[in-house]
Every structure is written in structure tokens, then in C-alpha cells.
Amino acid sequence: MAADLTTVVPGQAHPSGPGHRPHPAASTGFVGRDESAFTRATTPDYFGWLEHVKAAAGCSHPIRLSGEVATIDRGTGQLLAATRTEDMPDGEIYKPCGNRRHAVCPSCAHTYQRDAYQLLRAGLAGGKGIPSTVARHPAVFVTFTAPSFGTVHTRVVKRHTCGNRRRCDCRPEPCHPRRASDPTAAPCEHGQPSVCWARHEDGDPRLGQPLCLDCYDYQAQVVWNHSAPELWRRTTIAVTRHLNARARALGLPWVAQLTASGKTRRVPPVKPSFGKVAEMQRRAVVHYHAVIRLDGVHPTDPEAIVPPPAGIGVDDLVAAVEHAAAAVAFTTRPHPTNPAGWRITWGEQVDVRPISADGEITDGKVAGYLAKYATKSTEATGHVSRRLDGEVIDLYANEHGTHPERLVDACWTLGAHRDWQQLRRWAHMLGFGGHFLTKSRRYSTTFRILRDARILWRRTETGHEYADQPDGDDTTLIVGLLTYAGSGWRTTGDALLANTAAAMARERHEIAREEMTAAA
Template sequence: MAADLMTVVPDQARSGPGHRPASSTGFVGRDESAFHRATDPNVFDWLDHVKAAAGCFHPIRLSGEVATVDRATGQLLSASRTEDMPDGEIYKPCGNRRHAVCPSCARTYQRDAYQLLRAGLAGGKGVPASVAGHPAVFVTFTAPSFGTVHTRVVKRHTCGSRRRCDCRPEPCHPRRAADPTARPCEHGHPSVCWARHEETDPRLGQPLCLDCYDYDAQVVWNHSAPELWRRTTIAVTRHLRTRARQLGLPWVEQVTASGRVRRVPPGKPSFGKVAEMQRRAVVHYHAIVRLDGIHPYDPDAVIPPPAGFGVDDLVAAVEHAAATVAFTTRPHPAAPSGWGIAWGEQVDVRPIAADGEITDGKVAGYLAKYATKSTEATGHVSRRLDGEVIDLYANHQGSHPERLIDAWWTLGRNRDWQHLRRWAHMLGFGGHFLTKSRRYSTTFRILRDARVIWRRTETGHEYADQPDDEPTLIVGLLTYAGSGWRTTGDALLANTAAAMARERREVAREEFAAVV
């Protein structure tokens, strides 16, 4: 039976639908299987074989044949079967981006996300270095309020590092006794909180009154957030087009692939966006918006915008879009007129500058951190829900996440809204956590392909230095064999080897930084 690395790593236990323990007896047999593998004469060959997936919590196992073919002639140059490899299978990392599911794969995804986002601001990875001079802003779009929740606000920071902030926060929701809003709500719960919450306080993000909170509106807003973002990008583009006319900037005559000539605005925004699930279980967006010029002959070229088109115009376009974009959802028996969808009042727009407070490295690191997060900040972690397990997570009189899931499931009873239930496990949000416009930067696939080439070169792969005039194609004729490690002992040894390798890399990186 396949073993999950979660079961052998301290403080990483998980539960929920779809999770299966390595065995019905937990850790029984772990020492025996680990000893058996460690005393195998071919243990080092096995460790080298699973190196690519050694730190993965639930690797994918493949079996079959890998062939190397000459691209020009189609001739089979060589073939290797997994039967001749250790365990008779190839181990591939699961590739899950969620840190709560697989920290090892999430770290890889986070580093790729950092490179992708930073390349759009500083260049590199196929993006011209001239983008560093393009006007760019860092924007945070928040959701409106659906009810009062416990918060932690620090107005004046005196700490040296925000990551370990120990500054004294303000009272959560203070009110004077004579203030009418200080009275208890209609359900008898206090509307005042004088607590100065710590960062680890479990009350953060929880409503002061669960019965007053508008759960229907929040889950519908979560589901509608991707559409709201799409409309916002259109509004930013249109506002910049109008601004270009006001400035009298000449339109660009662009030649299409078919040879036709069309007149287009002289500037176009590019976007990189990451969604973050807040503790109150509602998403908000962190985005990079960059202003580019238009090349008359190459529509994919990234060039600077025309003179006179600057960061102030970009800030105005984003603020205008955030304040004006809104729409109404389709009707529902719970809301016959539909729900109004718009951004909240707290929209933060900050210019990005190489020598300013907001730099490309800080922004990319900030967004990449949230790219591996999901719903765990809310206290809810589950896989896709269905009618068999929904009662384990939904309760209209339960906790904050349980009421959200119940609201989502209940709204999905309507025939026109049945598609909502598909995203109940995500508290309504069905969009991608990291997206970008096509021109903004490179792609994850290009980064992953570069990593594969580097690993083959590092390990001395026989085709790593294949000359360009004799290109080859590696074809994998593989089928799915299973998921997870074969035994908990294998999981323990693979994770230990991966942890030691990470430690060596970190030490080498620190020593190199000290020398430089």
C-alpha cells in the first residue's frame, strides 16, 4: 500500500476526504521497512533514482518505457524500461502548489513564481531588461465588508522586521459607551472588542456575531471575484486609452499577421496577479500592473511606453477601475435581484521603483509567498466535497468556515446555481491563485523545462550536451502505476536524504553570500 510522507513527518498530519493513512496500524512496520531498504546493497542507487521526488510527500509512480528518437529521421536511438530501474518505476514529484499539501513541491512552485513575477519587473528569463524602466504599480484589491470581524491593526511599526512583528496593536473594535453602535446586536452579542489581538489569536477573522454575518453574499462574492478581476483589467485598459487621447499621443499602425494594418493605442497594461485567502475566508488580490508600449510590427514585443505616458497615468487608471467596476449576479431565490459585486473601499496602489520603498524583489517575494497558500488560513482544509461528506464540513449553526460551506451548498440547490457546489471546498473561490497576462513575463513551463535541462547537465545525462545539429526527442511511453511511497520506510529515507541535501544547499548559499 502506498505511503504518504505526511505520516512520517512531525507536525504535518492531515485529515479529511480523500486522505488515506499509510496503513491501518499507523507507524507499525516503519522501522522494519526502513531497515530493510537501508541495508539493501543498492540503496544508494535507489536514492539517486528517487532524488527528483525525494522531498515530495506524495510522489507519482510511473511505469513503462522511455525512448530517445532522432527528430530528423524518426530513428529510435535508444530505449530504457522501468523494469530495469530500482522498484521498476519512475518517481515524479506531485507538483502540488499548496504548502499544506506538499511543502517540497510548494517551495519549488514558490521559487518559480518569484522568478516569473520578478522577471516582469526587472527582466531576464526571456524578458528584456528594459522593463525595469516601465511604469509599474503594486495594487491590493480587497473585498467589501460582510460583517464585523476581529482584526489586528498596527498603526505605527517600531519593529525591525515585519515578519516577526511584536509591535503593540490597536484595540480591535473600540467604542465609547455613549456610542449607539456600541450596543449589543439584535442577537445579543457585543459589537465592541477592546482586545489587542496577537498574531496567533484564533479569533482573528472571526465575526463578532456569527448570526449577523452575511454568508450568502460572501460566498457569491468569492465565486464572482475572477469575473470582477477580468472586468477590472478591461476598465484599466480603456482608461489608459482615453488618457492617451487626452495627451494627444499618436496611435500606432500595427501590421497583423495577415498583412492588414490596424490603429491601436500607444500603450497597453500587462498584469500579474495573486489571490490570497484572508482569515475571514474571503479572497483579495495582490497585483502588479505594468505599462508597455506597442511595437508596429511585432505584437509580442515588450517595449517602453511613449514619453509622457507615466506612472501617474497608471495609478489613475487603476484607482478609477477599482472605484467604478461593478456588476450584478443572476437572480437567486435568496436574492431575487441578484447580488452586487464590487471591490471594497480599501484599495492600495503603490508605484514600484528600483530605489523606492516598493522594489521589484520585495513585490515578487510578497506575491510568491501567497501563491502557495489556499484556505488553510481560515482553519478549513479539505478536498473536493460531495453529498457523502458535506455533513462533516457544513453546519448552519457551526463555526465560521462551516457556515460558509453550508451557505454555499444551500445556494447550490437551485438548478441555475448547481455549479456552485463544485467549489464548496474552496469556500466559493474557483479561480486560479496566480495568473498573468501573456506579455507580462515568461511561463511556468519554460522555467520547468530549463530546470530539466539543468538537472540533466548537472547529473551528466548522456544527452545533456547533444549538439544542436543532431537534435533528439525523448518520448515517455509511461502509464500511471500509483501514488505515494511504497512504504513508510521509503518515505522516511527519501525525506531524510532530501532534507540533508537542502541543508547542504542552504549552507553553501550562505557561505557564497558571505564571500560575495
């Protein structure tokens, strides 16, 4: 089952809104899942209802809209057709919630992940409006890590012998081994051991937890999480400047580019583009995984994606990224707790690997790896919550509590200062307030274009999403005069039937895809 049906309680959790009408079965109180499902399945228009909710069938908490959908002629403004939701099953339109987090809505997160894969891969292989020539551009896959804020339990496998990393059962190294004669093997000042000989399994709950909670620098970590987007911005600037200096050293001519105002300006002949994903690790600190591609500059079309000039390649891009990762650093604004501010830098482990069509790191592997993290948030840390306020903060923050509770407490404590109030705003994200997936403008297509293409395909597949609505006609404009009617399925039976139908459809699609792949 794709949705968590326990969150839908008919007759108890029906949000109110314009046009909201409670389900008849809900008016008498709680209705059993089997009874409500049987009632729905025996209605004369059951299959019409399934087709009506198909777009949101797998969603855990769909949005329900009511009102009117109008089709208007773009040229004359004439109303060509109008469809009222009153004439549809349930009198409402069901739309998926669109949440990207797998822990909130697995179905919508799956759609988001597939879109993220297409977006990221198009920037490496072409397609979706991106020229196929980008496959020959120099590109690297980079992992930027955070510095250490204290010793945590880790699982390190130095040599993999498994065939599938997703089900890795290779023997890990000891967590933090120390010889008895090593001075660092002595217990810390709080009496906690600084040695761990355990070979942790992948699901060990101790992974990511500090060996000593009292020694860990929680304030520095939440400040680093909060400052990570700014550190990334400065890093992209440093990469660009290093590439420009390299182009100048190679004697590559600057490009005379015509601006929109008709003036001519001279610009560097190379320009990096990127797509990146933020990963929240088990120790609750953000890491960045990024694809950085090297492009050239077109003299008359600033938006064109062209290859870089000859003479500058992937080795120069690797050198630029490594230089930026080592050189970029800044100090935050002062805080009463730390008047000198916190020094923000990348960690020592920065991995830069070239991407090639037939090498170990390919465009498909990179896109799949990044898309996987695009649907995750703080779940790996053991903390999941919505935005926190003063009424609920005591439920999540504790300066003497667990690892996540101490991080939330650090955000709330530091955020009490006037210049650091944003830390309280992002306490539920353990200080991180950036986007989990971003890209430069020229790197690839956009999520909106992918969503619009999916909507157009769905309308073409079903014939008409709304009555009398022309498909693919650029002369018409579809205007939705809709208002919010509620969220969630009306009954647990509706959720059960819709999610089951969606799961069966997904299974058929996966089988068909596997058969097509095997035949190819």
C-alpha cells in the first residue's frame, strides 16, 4: 500500500473549506475500512470514480478542489466550454499533494524522484530540450562533506566484494580502534570511552551518534548546516574564477557577446553549470553531491549551450573544484555565545570524479544516485517534524537529551539572538534552510516543464481530462476557477481502493519496463 491509511479518519479529520461537503457515510461517525470500501465499490459509477481520481490515486493526502474549469479562445477571449465539478464524481477534482519527501507521501515522492532523474540526466546526456552535444562536455561528480564536530560511530568498508551496494554485506572495519598505549584511547573528560571496536552493521542505530554527547559541538554543527548554502555559493564563484584564470593562462580569447540592450561586452570563454542535491547524513549534518559541467559561451545567444573551447578539459575542471573546496572559507557574524563567529569550511573528504559515457561514473548512475537523495530529508537522523514554535519546542528540544534533541535545542538557543532568528525558523531541519535540489539556469530543463509535459501526456492518454476540452491546441487557454475544498481521502475505503488501483498500475508499468529492457 502506497499510503498510510491510519492518517485518514473519516468523520474526524475533514478539513473545512469553500465547497466542502462531508461524505454521507462520515456523518454518522467512524466507518470501518471494509464497509466504506464496499460502499464505494458497489456504486454504479465506481469505475468512473477510479478514472476520475487516477491522477492522485497513489497520493497519501490528495488536495480536493471544487469550482469550474473553463476553456477560452486565446485570440478572441470567447468561452468555448465550461465544466463544473458538481457534474463530476464526488463533486470535486483530486490533485496529488506533490510532496517530495518519501516519508510523507511515497507516491508523490516517487514522481518527484523520476522527474529529478530526468532533469539531472538531461544535463549530462541531452534530451528534454537540452542538446545531445552536452554528452561530450567535460563533467565531474563531486561530493562535498562537512568538517568534524566530534567523534561519531561510523561504518567503513575499505574493500567491497559485494555485487550490489544496496544490499552490501561486506565486513566493515572497526569503528574507532585505538591501541591501549595510544594517548587518544583514554576516556574523555566526561568519562566516556573514545574507542569503539565494533564492526557496525548498516542498520545499527548507533551509527552517526557521538561517542560522547557532551563533547560534541552542537552549536557549531547547526551553524554550519545553516551556512552551507552560502558556502556552496562562494564555492561556485571560486570554481568560475579559477576556470577563467586557467583560460587566460592558456591564451583562450575572450568572447565578444551582444547584450539585449545592443551593447557588446567581453566575457570569459568558459562557464560552469551544475546540478546539486543535499543529503542529510546520519550524524545530522548536510553533505552536497553535485554534477558540474563545463560549457562554452555563444557570442550572440547567451542561453545557448555550446562546448567549451579546445585546450581546456576535464583535468582543468577537476583542478578548479579541488582548489575551490580547499580555499573557500568565511566567518559568520558574531554571536554572544561566540563573539568571534564560527569558521565555515568544507571537510577534508572532498571527492571529485570525472563522468564519462563508458567509465565507472556514468550519467545514468550519477543521475540515479542524486535523484535518490532528492526525496529524503531528516529521516536518517531520527528526527522528523514540521516547523516548530514555542508551543511544541519542548517536545523536540533537550540540551541533555538525544543527539537530534540537542541539535534542535542548539538551534532554538542560538536563535534567541536577534540576528540569528532564522535558526529557530529552521530548527525542524536542524539548522539547514536551503533547497535539497538546485541547479544553475543553463544546466538542464525545469521541473515545471516536466510537469507540464506529464499533464499533456495524461490528457492525450485519457482523451480529455475535462469535458469538451481541446487537446494540444495552442489557440485555447484552460482556466481553472477552483477553490480549496479539503485535503485527504474522504474515507479510508476510498484511500484503500484508489491506492490499490495505483499500486497495480505501477506494477504493470514496472513489468512492462523490465520486459522492454530485457528485449533491448
